[in-house]
Amino acid sequence: MPPLTARRLVLVLAGLAAALLLAIVLCASIGSSGYTPFDLFRLNPKAALPATAGGEVEGIRADPSLAADMILRVRLPRVLIAVLAGAALAAAGVVFQGILRNPLADPYILGISGGAALGFITVSAAGFGGAVAALPLRGTAAFAGSIATVGLLVLLSRAHGRVGTDPMILNGVVLNTVYLALIMLVQTIVGTTRLHGVMLWMVGNIPVEGYGVIGGLTGVLVAGIIGLTALGRNLNLIAAGEEVARGLGVEVERTRLVAILFASLITAAVVSVTGLIGFAGLIVPHAARLLFGPDHRLLIPAAAILGGLFLLLADTAARLVLAPTELPVGVLTAICGGPFFIWLYRARRRKVAFDA
Amino acid sequence: MPEPAAPILEARSVVFRHAGTEKAIFDGLSMAVDAGEFVGLLGPNGAGKTTFLRLLAGLASPLSGEIRLAGRSLADYRPRDRARTLACVPQESALLFDFSVLEVVLMGRAPHLGALALEGHADLEAARAALSEVGLDGLADRPLSALSSGERQRALIARALAQQPRVLLLDEPTAFLDLKHRLQIYEILKRLSTQGGLTVVAVSHDLNLAARYGSRIVVLHHGRVAADGDPATLVTPALLREVYETDAMVGRDPVTGAVYVVPRTPLSL
Numbered sequence: 001m002p003p004l005t006a007r008r009l010v011l012v013l014a015g016l017a018a019a020l021l022l023a024i025v026l027c028a029s030i031g032s033s034g035y036t037p038f039d040l041f042r043l044n045p046k047a048a049l050p051a052t053a054g055g056e057v058e059g060i061r062a063d064p065s066l067a068a069d070m071i072l073r074v075r076l077p078r079v080l081i082a083v084l085a086g087a088a089l090a091a092a093g094v095v096f097q098g099i100l101r102n103p104l105a106d107p108y109i110l111g112i113s114g115g116a117a118l119g120f121i122t123v124s125a126a127g128f129g130g131a132v133a134a135l136p137l138r139g140t141a142a143f144a145g146s147i148a149t150v151g152l153l154v155l156l157s158r159a160h161g162r163v164g165t166d167p168m169i170l171n172g173v174v175l176n177t178v179y180l181a182l183i184m185l186v187q188t189i190v191g192t193t194r195l196h197g198v199m200l201w202m203v204g205n206i207p208v209e210g211y212g213v214i215g216g217l218t219g220v221l222v223a224g225i226i227g228l229t230a231l232g233r234n235l236n237l238i239a240a241g242e243e244v245a246r247g248l249g250v251e252v253e254r255t256r257l258v259a260i261l262f263a264s265l266i267t268a269a270v271v272s273v274t275g276l277i278g279f280a281g282l283i284v285p286h287a288a289r290l291l292f293g294p295d296h297r298l299l300i301p302a303a304a305i306l307g308g309l310f311l312l313l314a315d316t317a318a319r320l321v322l323a324p325t326e327l328p329v330g331v332l333t334a335i336c337g338g339p340f341f342i343w344l345y346r347a348r349r350r351k352v353a354f355d356a
Numbered sequence: 357m358p359e360p361a362a363p364i365l366e367a368r369s370v371v372f373r374h375a376g377t378e379k380a381i382f383d384g385l386s387m388a389v390d391a392g393e394f395v396g397l398l399g400p401n402g403a404g405k406t407t408f409l410r411l412l413a414g415l416a417s418p419l420s421g422e423i424r425l426a427g428r429s430l431a432d433y434r435p436r437d438r439a440r441t442l443a444c445v446p447q448e449s450a451l452l453f454d455f456s457v458l459e460v461v462l463m464g465r466a467p468h469l470g471a472l473a474l475e476g477h478a479d480l481e482a483a484r485a486a487l488s489e490v491g492l493d494g495l496a497d498r499p500l501s502a503l504s505s506g507e508r509q510r511a512l513i514a515r516a517l518a519q520q521p522r523v524l525l526l527d528e529p530t531a532f533l534d535l536k537h538r539l540q541i542y543e544i545l546k547r548l549s550t551q552g553g554l555t556v557v558a559v560s561h562d563l564n565l566a567a568r569y570g571s572r573i574v575v576l577h578h579g580r581v582a583a584d585g586d587p588a589t590l591v592t593p594a595l596l597r598e599v600y601e602t603d604a605m606v607g608r609d610p611v612t613g614a615v616y617v618v619p620r621t622p623l624s625l
Binding site for chain 2: 233
């Protein structure tokens with residue numbers, strides 16, 4: 001890649017943002033009810049009826065206020081949450097891969113998402129605020145769970161002052177399994193009726209939330225992603241080697257700590273709304289690196305937008321494949337992401353073998 | 357009579373031991389380097405060469421004593437200010453992702469840039485100048501991983517040069533390189549030191565290269581300076597027996613005039 005210039009940064013991000021906007025409009029137009037956003041602007045309800053009404057009662061379709069309800073209260077919130085979740089997971093994936101110096105890192109595989117889920121499910125089970133704890137509380141518990149997991153991972157995977165790539169993946173898998181068991185334990189103790197949403201959280205599902213939740217989530221994620229992007233050059237230097245970064249004047253420990261805090265924060269914020277969506281934080285960063293190069297100052301925001309696009313398309317597909325039954329999006333991302341991980345792992349091993 | 361210039365880099369009674377160990381590696385080590393010198397830092401395995409280089413680079417801090425850079429204690433430098441005066445090429449060079457050669461060299465501009473600034477025209481020029489110093493002009497857009505080991509080492513030296521430092525420290529810059537590439541690296545360092553006025557300190561295992569190109573060699577042994585001075589008079593069979601525990605022949609190359617060492621047998625097996 002040519003070196004990063006302000007021009008390239010603006011062009012790439014503007015292009016991606018335009019594509020995302022287009023996708024948001026398109027995906028908000030598709031659904032089993034058959035409404036499109038254009039129905040909002042139809043003056044004559046009767047004239048709005050297309051020949052194929054998709055199995056719906058004509059009278060209902062003709063009502064613009066119902067179209068508005070469907071699109072603004074159901075589809076658009078879901079579309080926006082999918083975009084936000086995808087953006088955060090991809091940005092967090094990029095950052096974890098960089099600071100843990102591990103190309104296989106992903107918030108889901110490493111158990112960072114799982115730690116967040118254990119945090120908020122435990123809090124919910126403890127009975128704060130009814131069956132499901134209020135979102136800020138859930139979010140805080142999720143944040144605590146994800147931060148604790150990153151700390152554990154680094155501690156467990158360190159040997160002779162170095163944090164190994166393969167040990168970290170193994171430890172992440174084990175932590176994930178333990179978290180899953182603990183979540184099931186909590187669920188069994190409390191009884192399934194109080195935590196009826198748990199199963200959906202375990203596979204990752206895009207819920208329909210109010211605009212208050214969406215606004216709060218947007219605030220946290222935008223702040224987090226901008227904060228991480230601001231660390232971009234230091235993350236580049238750390239990718240070139242810790243000693244190199246320190247020699248170039250980077251305060252490595254502080255950069256790493258701040259990056260872990262931000263990345264865990266946005267992961268936890270997403271997990272507390274959508275549950276565990278796997279592999280989005282692995283696939284998208286690698287695709288973004290291929291497309292836009294490894295410079296974190298462009299890579300973090302570009303991967304975020306690309307991640308939003310990816311999860312939006314995945315969730316739209318999840319809504320449609322078995323329509324009118326809706327599939328949790330985590331099912332789709334795991335089916336695509338699992339094989340991708342295996343391919344990546346094998347490719348990397350082959351490369352290591354050649355280098356040696 | 358003019359005052360003699362203060363040394364640009366100086367270790368004063370440095371004491372250091374690794375965390376969790378009893379034995380001090382250095383117990384009051386002192387050494388001074390003047391501006392423009394090309395110092396070969398030699399010594400057997402375990403003599404503390406790399407540790408000493410890391411102390412000089414500010415990557416580790418002495419337990420007592422101090423390192424002084426351009427007349428100020430290194431501890432008083434902010435990391436960024438230090439990186440504008442002193443550059444270090446460490447041995448470890450595992451690059452995580454596929455950055456291009458130019459991107460890698462531009463990283464050397466970081467200490468000159470504001471926290472959020474992108475590299476500008478002046479930085480690109482500094483990076484291209486550094487690349488041409490090491491003879492890699494044509495390879496700027498290649499991924500670093502596609503370069504040969506010799507080229508890669510030169511790219512890492514170019515990154516250090518892009519910092520526009522007054523002092524350049526290198527840890528075994530020619531490890532893993534064949535004859536031609538070893539000579540290339542030392543030719544480049546020699547030119548930087550004599551023509552560019554750069555102060556160079558290079559840790560080396562290669563006595564012959566250090567003796568031929570260095571204006572001075574410093575031999576570390578058991579955490580002390582065992583010998584220090586002009587390679588032409590310093591490198592003797594007696595020194596090699598004492599420090600490297602090796603019986604060796606020392607000769608003089610009739611063409612370059614440099615002393616050279618042919619090791620014969622170790623003193624013990």
